[in-house]
Amino acid sequence: MLTLQNLIHVTQEFTEKYVAPFTERTDTEARFPTESYEALKAQGYMGLLVPKEYGGLGGGNLHHSQVCYALARSCATTALCYMMHNTATAALSSFGSDGLKSELLPKIAKGEITLALAYSESGSGTHFGLPDIQEKEQDNKRILSGRKSFVTAAQHADYYVTYTNSCKIKDGKNTWLVHKDSSNLVHESTQWQGIGMRGNASMPVQYNDVKVDGKYQIGNEGEGENHAGIVAMYFVVGLGAVYSGLGFHAYATALKHIKERRYTTGGTLSDVELVRIHLADIYAKTQSSIALVFDAAQSFDSQSAESAAKIFACRINATHNVMDICSLAMRLGGGKAYNKELPLERLLRDAFASQVMAPSLDVLKVWLGQELVK
Numbered sequence: 001m002l003t004l005q006n007l008i009h010v011t012q013e014f015t016e017k018y019v020a021p022f023t024e025r026t027d028t029e030a031r032f033p034t035e036s037y038e039a040l041k042a043q044g045y046m047g048l049l050v051p052k053e054y055g056g057l058g059g060g061n062l063h064h065s066q067v068c069y070a071l072a073r074s075c076a077t078t079a080l081c082y083m084m085h086n087t088a089t090a091a092l093s094s095f096g097s098d099g100l101k102s103e104l105l106p107k108i109a110k111g112e113i114t115l116a117l118a119y120s121e122s123g124s125g126t127h128f129g130l131p132d133i134q135e136k137e138q139d140n141k142r143i144l145s146g147r148k149s150f151v152t153a154a155q156h157a158d159y160y161v162t163y164t165n166s167c168k169i170k171d172g173k174n175t176w177l178v179h180k181d182s183s184n185l186v187h188e189s190t191q192w193q194g195i196g197m198r199g200n201a202s203m204p205v206q207y208n209d210v211k212v213d214g215k216y217q218i219g220n221e222g223e224g225e226n227h228a229g230i231v232a233m234y235f236v237v238g239l240g241a242v243y244s245g246l247g248f249h250a251y252a253t254a255l256k257h258i259k260e261r262r263y264t265t266g267g268t269l270s271d272v273e274l275v276r277i278h279l280a281d282i283y284a285k286t287q288s289s290i291a292l293v294f295d296a297a298q299s300f301d302s303q304s305a306e307s308a309a310k311i312f313a314c315r316i317n318a319t320h321n322v323m324d325i326c327s328l329a330m331r332l333g334g335g336k337a338y339n340k341e342l343p344l345e346r347l348l349r350d351a352f353a354s355q356v357m358a359p360s361l362d363v364l365k366v367w368l369g370q371e372l373v374k
């Protein structure tokens with residue numbers, strides 16, 4: 001049984017059995033990693049951030065980053081979908097009403113329902129805190145109209161945490177849980193042509209006057225911006241963990257390759273000093289990525305005043321590192337990597353999402369600079 005104490009060990013075994021066998025197919029067929037996602041549900045992972053009183057494991061940001069990292073060492077797409085679920089769960093656990101938490105958190109802990117994030121819109125792009133989506137009030141319900149531009153795991157997750165403009169408080173924002181099968185919710189399911197993260201099923205979702213019951217509002221009216229601030233801390237650290245795990249995957253692939261690549265002279269690539277120096281660079285970058293991620297997550301859990309700066313920094317570091325790691329690993333992989341005999345080109349494609357996912361690399365640097373001079 002999964003516990004916080006055996007989390008790292010059990011998750012390593014879990015990824016070998018339930019994630020690694022599907023990784024290649026997820027990419028080549030641009031297919032959602034259903035088997036891995038179902039196994040995550042069945043084996044208690046969806047309840048990682050659900051408080052114990054609701055049947056979950058009561059984990060924190062460090063546990064979240066540990067599992068995202070471990071999954072991404074095998075499949076970055078699976079890790080990304082899981083990361084979105086955990087982040088959305090953190091929003092519900094932190095700000096949901098007692099009634100909403102009692103209704104949904106036990107089901108999440110049992111793996112009966114999962115969540116996704118619907119923040120981004122094309123009108124604000126990477127500045128996901130500035131949605132255009134509008135609300136109208138009708139009886140005790142809200143009618144939502146607008147379009148979210150990317151929802152990872154759409155149609156696979158049950159509820160989308162949806163960020164809107166309050167119709168009651170000027171400039172206020174709200175957060176809602178919207179069921180995937182709601183009337184007038186339209187999935188643009190043919191839209192995902194990502195060069196990487198090919199199985200994440202991200203797609204635009206139209207809210208064409210979608211009616212949501214008042215009880216599915218997360219938190220108080222107009223306070224969504226505060227919620228988004230906390231949600232971002234799980235999201236940014238989670239992305240840092242995903243791209244650190246992906247970097248490790250590239251390191252392990254390059255290491256195996258240079259030891260196995262043999263010439264007729266009898267030597268292997270790993271006999272070449274410059275090759276070993278490149279490997280040393282790759283390894284140092286993988287270690288720096290994950291060390292900063294775990295430190296940042298821990299500082300959030302211990303409510304350190306420096307945690308926001310550390311969280312922004314860990315993802316900036318992981319993003320730069322993963323692109324460098326994959327590029328250098330491709331060089332070590334030579335023609336075999338270029339010809340897709342090694343999975344390195346997939347990892348390179350997946351890695352490029354890191355710099356554009358909100359808050360993008362450049363926006364994060366702006367945020368970190370602001371945080372440091374505050």
Ligand SMILES: Cc1cc2nc3c(=O)[nH]c(=O)nc-3n(C[C@H](O)[C@H](O)[C@H](O)COP(=O)(O)OP(=O)(O)OC[C@H]3O[C@@H](n4cnc5c(N)ncnc54)[C@H](O)[C@@H]3O)c2cc1C
Nearest residue numbers: 117118119120125126150151152197353356357358360362
């Ligand atoms: C694989 C993947 C999965 C995703 N999943 C989700 C999801 O589940 N939920 C969700 O809500 N969103 C999701 N997104 C959306 C994502 O978070 C971003 O909102 C989206 O990638 C922004 O794209 P854009 O073309 O609108 O970027 P733009 O806003 O057009 O930005 C383009 C470039 O300009 C730069 N830029 C823009 N403004 C500034 C500025 N002020 N300062 C410096 N640089 C700036 C950006 O850094 C970026 O590099 C996903 C995206 C990807 C790639």
